Amino acid sequence: MTALQGQQLAGPLCAAVAHLCAALQQQVSPATAAGFQEVLRRLHAPLQVAVAGRIKSGKSTLVNALIGRRVAPTDVGECTRLVTRYQYGTVDRIEVVLQDGRRQVLPFDASGMIPASLGLDGVSHIEAYLTNAVLRDFTVIDTPGLGSLDAASVARTEELLDPVSRSAVAGAEAVLYVVTQGVRADDHQTLAAFTAATASREAGPVNAVAALNKVDAVAPESVAGSDGDVWRAAEILAAKQAELLKPRVADVLPVISLLAESAETGEFTSADADALRRLAALDADTRSMMLMSGDLFTSWECDVPAGVRSRLLEKLDLYGIGRAVAALDAEPGLTAGALRRVLFDASGFAAVRARLDAVFRARADGIKAAAALASITSLAAGEPGERQRVHDAIEVLLARPEAHQLRLLEALTLVSSGAVTLAPDLTEEVLRVGSTPDLPGQLGLAGRPVGQLQAHALERAGWWRSFASFGATPAQARVAHVVHRAYFLIWQQLRAGGHR
Incomplete structure (x- = not known):
């Protein structure tokens, strides 16, 4: 048994892609095969979630709350200019990775945090291994603040978020994007840059959630409809931010990361x-x-x-x-x-964590498998015969009924990125079907009786099948067939008692 075989895969889709990847290694060039081996390693690793945002948006404080330990430096310093990966380990340790590939182990400082100053030249990034249980499911990547400090800081983050420049499989598979009261043009640009972070898959409602941080600084009197209540004002602002960032993110949730950090880390x-x-x-x-x-x-x-x-x-x-x-x-x-x-409770962190679970943890199998397939396709982009063999193998995998989730994630990505244009109401419907975890939510009929849910699912399945055959462009028809299948599967689940 290899080291990879002894590790846990996220689910059946990752297992299918891992099997495909292993089989293709015998049919491609040595260089491509080496890339496939890295894809296999990533498939066996926890979901990689990057926490990104502007300088002083509270990213590192939120990272500490997520991990449940105050380990990430929060004051601007050398370490906040570096990419830091927090992953599960059986022993707490810090490894500083140098640009020449060498690693140096450093101790945590007296307070249990990563030292504010490393005292080393030529540092590429930091790998922190912690025994915290949450890291069994997520590797959390703290990125330098964007639009800040110096060009080198931004370049390091862009390097992390660009798997093509490092290797076709580097970078995060999902993103928690931290904003404060105003969404700016470069926030949109940063989220668009996660096309690279997710192995050339656009950041969207499948793999991106935003947190509106520091909402305690909101002046409620400046927000219409808040009735002077800070948290109500924060919810109104978050809803407005969600509209601005849509469809790049699944949701925007208000949070006070400082309170979350103090409550969650024992501070x-x-x-x-x-x-x-x-x-x-x-x-x-x-x-x-x-x-x-x-x-x-x-x-x-x-x-x-x-x-x-x-x-x-x-x-x-x-x-x-x-x-x-x-x-x-x-x-x-x-x-x-x-x-x-x-x-x-006052921090709002419970809602953030629940949304991360619903969007990321529950869909880790599909997110990781889709990112791996994109990486495999990118790796085999050279010699035509190799490219065709890989393409054919992927199509065979996607034709399996159990691979429908991958088709749905692909359709959702095409629509959310604007690669396939639909009427606004149809776009909204695709995003709802592909982004919401529960069946009534997918149908937009929360609280309705099962019989009504079944009838609606069957009606919409028929509509999308007709649209695919009559009136849709080829690109739209590709999405429509997937949505038709999604509704049909929802109907089957409802009939089988999949919703009570």
């Missing part, structure tokens, strides 16, 4: 809870004045030492402190653990 301690209790004991007017600004909070005269207040501000910011104090007003006996849950 919030019983000493912090004690300090918050002492603040809650102050009179309401004093507290209101202190929470007006960071300077007032740390400089105001009170019996909680200024240094303690500064640490609270670093961990929770004014919004988190205010939420914790309000919770203590309502229930003075809250324990440190209960306060941590209050802060976690």
Whole structure:
């Protein structure tokens, strides 16, 4: 048994592509075969999720919350200019990979984080191996801030996101894109660049989710319909951002990564809870004045030492402190653990994690298999005979009934990227069928009885079959046949009791 065979594949689609890849290695050139071996390695690895965004968008703080450990440096420094890959290992260790391929093992710093300064020349990137269980399913790739710092930082990220320049199979398979209050033109450009990150597959609702971070900084009075509520304002802004980024991302979710990091990584301690209790004991007017600004909070005269207040501000910011104090007003006996849950709930991180599970974890098999097929196609782009053999083998695989998910992901990518143009209502329908995990959601009929769901699925299957045969362009017909098949399979699942 080889090392690869002893590792877990994401599911049956990855297994089928791995079998195809192994079989093709005997039919292609040595150089292409070597690339296929790398594809096999990637198929056996966890889904690779890149966290990307602009400088100071809170990417690294969100990475720490995702991992459940404060290990990624969050202050701008040498390490935030480097690509860092966080992956599962049986022993915690840091490997600094140099540009000449050599590796050097470094210890974590005294606080358990990656050292802010590496003291090494010619560093390519950092590989961090951690025992955190979440990394069994996801390899998390922290990328340098874009549109920032220097050209070299951006170039390193672009290098990570460009499998053709490194090898045809390098780069992430999915992306969590972090934005703050304003989506800019280069945010769109960065998401478009993930065409390269996903082995020449466009970033779209299958493999991309966005987080609207630092929503505690939103001025609710500036957002119509918020009724002065910060979180309602954040939800409204996130919905607007989703429209701007559509269809590049499956969703835009509001989050406060600082609160998520403090709650998820153990940064919030019983000493912090004690300090918050002492603040809650102050009179309401004093507290209101202190929470007006960071300077007032740390400089105001009170019996909680200024240094303690500064640490609270670093961990929770004014919004988190205010939420914790309000919770203590309502229930003075809250324990440190209960306060941590209050802060976690206030962060919005639970919704982000649930969406990542629904979009990435539940579809890892299809995402990884589709990325691998794109890589195989790219690798065999040279000699015509080799290219034809690979193409024919892929077509045979895609003709199998169990490979329909790959066809659906391909159709979704074609539509979301604009490569195939449909009427807006049909585009919306394709995105819904391909992007939503539950059957009623795919049909756009959440909460309806099963009989109605069955009838609608069968009706839409017939419509898309007719559209494919009469009136569609060849490219549209290719998508329409896939959508017809998707509806038919939904109908079959409903008949078989696939939805209760």
